[in-house]
Amino acid sequence: MNNIVVMKKSIPSPADGAPSAPSSQPSTAANAATLSATPAKKKPLNLEPMFNVLNMIGLSFIAPIVRLCRGENPRAQVKDLWQLLGIPLVAIAVFLFAWSRMSANIETSLGKIPGPVAVWNQTGALWADHKAEREKAAAFYERQEKRAAEKLAEDPNADVTVRKYTGKPTYVDQIGTSLKTVFLGFMIATIVAVPLGILCGLSTSFNSALNPIIQVFKPVSPLAWLPIVTMVVSALYVTTDPMFAKSFLISAITVSLCSLWPTIINTTLGVSSIDKDLLNVAKVLQLKWHTKLVKLVLPSSLPLIFTGLRLSLGVGWMVLIASEMLAQNPGLGKFIWDEFQNGSSESLARILVAVFTIGIIGFLLDRIMLTIQSLVSFGDKR
Amino acid sequence: MIEIRTGRRATASLLLAGALCATLSIGQAAPLKIEKEQLKIGFIKLTDMVPLAVAYEKGYFEDEGLYVTLEPQANWKVILDRVITGELDGAHMLAGQPIASTIGFGTKAEVVTAFSMDLNGNATTVSNEVWTLMQPHLKKDATGKIEHPIKAETLKPVVDKFKSSGKPFKMAMVFPVSTHNYELRYWLASGGLHPGFYSPSDVSGQIKADVLLSVTPPPQMPATLEAGTINGYSVGEPWNQQAIFKGVGVPVITDIEIWKNNPEKVFGVTKAWADKYPNTHLAMVKALIRAAMWLDANNGANRKEAAQIISRAEYVGADYRVIANSMTGTFEYGKGDKRALPDFNVFFRYNATYPFYSDAVWYLTQMRRWGQIPEAKADQWYHDTAKKVYLPDVYLKAAQMLVDEKKAKKEDFPFGVDGFRAPTAEFIDGIEYDGRKPNAYIDKLTIGLKGAQKVEGGNVK
Numbered sequence: 033m034n035n036i037v038v039m040k041k042s043i044p045s046p047a048d049g050a051p052s053a054p055s056s057q058p059s060t061a062a063n064a065a066t067l068s069a070t071p072a073k074k075k076p077l078n079l080e081p082m083f084n085v086l087n088m089i090g091l092s093f094i095a096p097i098v099r100l101c102r103g104e105n106p107r108a109q110v111k112d113l114w115q116l117l118g119i120p121l122v123a124i125a126v127f128l129f130a131w132s133r134m135s136a137n138i139e140t141s142l143g144k145i146p147g148p149v150a151v152w153n154q155t156g157a158l159w160a161d162h163k164a165e166r167e168k169a170a171a172f173y174e175r176q177e178k179r180a181a182e183k184l185a186e187d188p189n190a191d192v193t194v195r196k197y198t199g200k201p202t203y204v205d206q207i208g209t210s211l212k213t214v215f216l217g218f219m220i221a222t223i224v225a226v227p228l229g230i231l232c233g234l235s236t237s238f239n240s241a242l243n244p245i246i247q248v249f250k251p252v253s254p255l256a257w258l259p260i261v262t263m264v265v266s267a268l269y270v271t272t273d274p275m276f277a278k279s280f281l282i283s284a285i286t287v288s289l290c291s292l293w294p295t296i297i298n299t300t301l302g303v304s305s306i307d308k309d310l311l312n313v314a315k316v317l318q319l320k321w322h323t324k325l326v327k328l329v330l331p332s333s334l335p336l337i338f339t340g341l342r343l344s345l346g347v348g349w350m351v352l353i354a355s356e357m358l359a360q361n362p363g364l365g366k367f368i369w370d371e372f373q374n375g376s377s378e379s380l381a382r383i384l385v386a387v388f389t390i391g392i393i394g395f396l397l398d399r400i401m402l403t404i405q406s407l408v409s410f411g412d413k414r
Numbered sequence: 415m416i417e418i419r420t421g422r423r424a425t426a427s428l429l430l431a432g433a434l435c436a437t438l439s440i441g442q443a444a445p446l447k448i449e450k451e452q453l454k455i456g457f458i459k460l461t462d463m464v465p466l467a468v469a470y471e472k473g474y475f476e477d478e479g480l481y482v483t484l485e486p487q488a489n490w491k492v493i494l495d496r497v498i499t500g501e502l503d504g505a506h507m508l509a510g511q512p513i514a515s516t517i518g519f520g521t522k523a524e525v526v527t528a529f530s531m532d533l534n535g536n537a538t539t540v541s542n543e544v545w546t547l548m549q550p551h552l553k554k555d556a557t558g559k560i561e562h563p564i565k566a567e568t569l570k571p572v573v574d575k576f577k578s579s580g581k582p583f584k585m586a587m588v589f590p591v592s593t594h595n596y597e598l599r600y601w602l603a604s605g606g607l608h609p610g611f612y613s614p615s616d617v618s619g620q621i622k623a624d625v626l627l628s629v630t631p632p633p634q635m636p637a638t639l640e641a642g643t644i645n646g647y648s649v650g651e652p653w654n655q656q657a658i659f660k661g662v663g664v665p666v667i668t669d670i671e672i673w674k675n676n677p678e679k680v681f682g683v684t685k686a687w688a689d690k691y692p693n694t695h696l697a698m699v700k701a702l703i704r705a706a707m708w709l710d711a712n713n714g715a716n717r718k719e720a721a722q723i724i725s726r727a728e729y730v731g732a733d734y735r736v737i738a739n740s741m742t743g744t745f746e747y748g749k750g751d752k753r754a755l756p757d758f759n760v761f762f763r764y765n766a767t768y769p770f771y772s773d774a775v776w777y778l779t780q781m782r783r784w785g786q787i788p789e790a791k792a793d794q795w796y797h798d799t800a801k802k803v804y805l806p807d808v809y810l811k812a813a814q815m816l817v818d819e820k821k822a823k824k825e826d827f828p829f830g831v832d833g834f835r836a837p838t839a840e841f842i843d844g845i846e847y848d849g850r851k852p853n854a855y856i857d858k859l860t861i862g863l864k865g866a867q868k869v870e871g872g873n874v875k
Contacts, residue, residue: 142660175476195452195481198470200728266499278501360488370486373459373633374731375656382727 093117146381151388154381162202169197201362207389210363213280214352214397217287218345224288225295225344226337230329232296233303242296250293254286254351258358261285279361286355291348298340302333335409342401349394364390446815448479449691453698456487456496456505459633459730460650461741462532462679463506464720465761467729469705477704478697486728489631490589491521497684498523504698506531507682510591510777512803517778519591519786524685528808529699530769531679531706533760536594536669537654537745538585538601540569540646541639545664547572562747563671563842566605573607573624576645586630586638586647590619593678595627596780597669598648603861604672604843612785613869619784621872639663650678651740651759652732659736664748670757674840675764677773688805699812703767704821710762717742762826769809771833772849774800779852783862790866796852806833 083095093116100109128148135145146154173194180192201209232239265282306329314324356365368386371379457463466484469475475482487493487505494511496502498521512525540548551568553561576583587594590612599609602625610623620626630638635647640662647653647663657663669676681702688695708716721741725734739746745755760766775796781787810829816822837848845858857864868875 179479193451198452198481198483200484278499358488360492362485369488370459370731371727373486373631374727375633375636376725376727376731376733376736378727379731 140380142375142380143377146384150381151384154378154385157378158203158382158385162204165199165202168199172197172199203367203385206363206367207393209280209361210352210356210365211393213283213356213361213363214287214345214348216280216284217352218291218341218348220284220288221291221295221344221348222341225292225340226299229296229299229337229340230303230325230333232300233333234329239300239304246293246296249289250297252290254290254355255358257286257289258282258355261289262359277361279359282359283352283355283361283363283365286359287348287352290351291344294343294347295337295340298336298343299333302336302340303329305336306332335405338401338405338408342398342405345397345401346394349390349397353390446478446693446697448694448697450503450694451479452481452483453503453694454483454485454501456485456493456502457729458490458493458506458631459486459732460506460679461652461721461724461730461737461759462535462650463729464709464724464741465531465702465705466506466681467724468708468720469701471723472705472708474701474704475698478701480694480697480701484729490592494521494523494525494682497525497682500684500687503687504681504683507680508589508592509677509680509773510593510596510781511589512680512682513774513777513799514591514781514786516803517781517787517799519781524802525682526685526688526803526805527680527682527769528688528695528805528812529681529702530677530767530773531681531702531761533675533678533764533766534668534670534757535678535740535759536597536648536650537665538598538646538648538667539635539639539654539657539663539665541642541644541663542661544569544572544645545666547575548666560747560751562667562753564666565842566601566603566607568605569602569666570605570607577624582626583624584626584628584644586628586635586644586649588632588635588649589629590617591777591781591786593669593676593777594648594650595619596777596784597672597676598627599780599784601667601672601842603859604841606861608861609784611863611869611874613872614788616872621785621869622874636660636662652730652736655736655739655746656732658746658749659733661749665745666747668745668755668758670755672842674838675757675760675766676776677766677770680769688808692808695808696812696815699809700816703762703809703812703816706762706767707822707826710760710766714743714756765828767809768828768831769804769806770835770849771797771800771804771806772835774804775849775852776847779847779856782852782856783859785863785869788868790853793851793853797850801833804833 079095079098083092083098086092086094093113096109096112096116100106100113132147132149135147138145176194180190180194183190183192228242232242262282265278265285269278269281310328310332314328319327352363353365353368355361356363357369358365360366360369364386368383371382371386455466457466470482470484485502487496487502490508490511493502493505493507494515497505497507498515507525507527509530512527514520515523515525548564548568551571552564555561573583585598587598589595602609608622608624609627610619610625611621612619613621618628628644630644630647632649632653635649635653636656638644639647639657640660646666654665657665669678681698683695683698709720718738721734721738724730725732725737730737739752740755740758743754743756743758744752745758746752757763778787778796778799782791810827813822813827813829817824817827834849837846839846841847843860845855847855856862863869863874
């Protein structure tokens, strides 16, 4: 464990100031305590690898619970549990209380700002709505089958293509669309950014050539890109039977344009900060360019590449909502836009449901990337 | 010779009769052969999209073998562009949109319509501040109730006051070629307020204007008014009633008072689409006619249900009580000042769904009046343009099929008219409009371009 911490410190911190993986200090202390306590036991079942995994995916609070159950140093475990679970829960409770008290005092033209209860009710309403819509879809297909059967009875050669359900996308569908859009955008960004970053890292001249462009485009908002992307996509993407809806492509490309930069910058940093000794060794061995890249450059810059990717996905998810609003891509952004336009007494509560959904999904995406990042960082790559 | 001629005529009429019989029997026996079954139709969150929602919810689309998805759009420009690029098969459109795009004002494209979606349904709302300033000039009856229609003359002192204190008086409408723009302009001009000219080099529409008009998408109107960016707006429902519920403004005049039974929205498709999918187009019109009939059936008995349908989030999404206010034959002018206005929304009565050439010509006269059509045109040009855009033949064909299928009554449709409404003087200023003589009408109007006048460099020449 100590070793790992040292290793992490040796990694140069990324340009964008990404917070490195939170290594929970108390749990380390507790681990030390457990380690000293374990030799007394007869058969020490080693759960450390499992705890490390839990730590990695952000469920570190499970470890003290398990330890508590096994009767290991209860005092330290309770303290750990309080730190990892108790304090966050209390904070959430305080937040909910403050929210419900304050929101009741703000009067908008759409009524009061909804409190936690109203938002929770709307979450239920959206779910009920989703289920009702699924039932309607089932009825729709049933009607179609019946009609097709009638058609076939009349004329065996009749065209009975099954038509897709024509109803509205539900909230769950919209979350799905948003995720698909952000992943397409993120993939495009990755495919472009990683090679560019590697080139920048390997060649100082290439880097100084590209740097001004990166610096200028990096702070540009998605709203500025969107009209241009819309025009370009409309002009270039002309098919009679489109595989993707234009609004989907426009949103995805806008996402990639905004999420390119952290990956490029971090990859550049990762590649350029490879140990010079290693590069010298490569020179001495007269490694081919390709071998050098695969055996040396990529493995040693992976942690920072993933730091960049994690930041990119975060930016992409943030940008997505705005671009969906404007491009009318039927995801969470459009949901918020439509609800704002509806202006009904439930609209604000529904928008808040979307706010929390966006937050929670963003958090989960970040966790996933963090897990991957720590996997490639602490492995036996070198 | 004569004999041969009669012979020919007889054969011709025989052939015609045969063809007619054939179409009739086809209409009764087998349904239309639909070229494109899966369709995407766009709409704007306004109560007059309701024929689309009803046709969907009541299964009229499916009865015709159409699988239609309805999708709300951000604004009128988006809707027109997406219909032109083919992303949408058709859409809920402003009556002026197909006309303007066909003559090339704004985006140039051939857009046609065979179905007029409704009559009336708009109103003009002013902010609370303006309403307070208007109070001393309003006429009241014996009981102290404000007399309607409120003329724009009562707004004039307020605009003058704004002007003298150096503040611009700003109002919003929803699109440069929208019915709201022309209605608001008509109302303002009838009260001596100049709403401004368009010219080929300046399409802001604010040349020589007393009241500065600009574009805001319908659902954002109340919020924009509340923010103080504008002093009033002209828009369809529920956004005027919404202003009352939110307490941000007061509706002063409805469009039915400006021009009784004026055409409002149409169902627009591109000409290419209509040519490529004639049967699909017919089926669409059939379903929409049935929806319109349902909406006006039994003296509006179904309106409450309709309001319920469109208050759902996927359609208009505003609260039911707001939508029901205007949909069910009443209109709330001020908080608590609810008055009966049975014709505020007309979906089928008065031949509301038939695409009259004279309606298209009226919009053209207003485009000319305010300089969107920069040069004088002959009467014939007005009629030719109207005939390019409005397709009453398709409408009547669809109506005939419904009559044959016993889904509608023959007397409900204006079979045999030449496409022009009778001349009417039911305007707020009482000026008679005859669609057959557009130029004579333009010359009768007070403020506006007349004859061969042009707007050049900010001046009328």
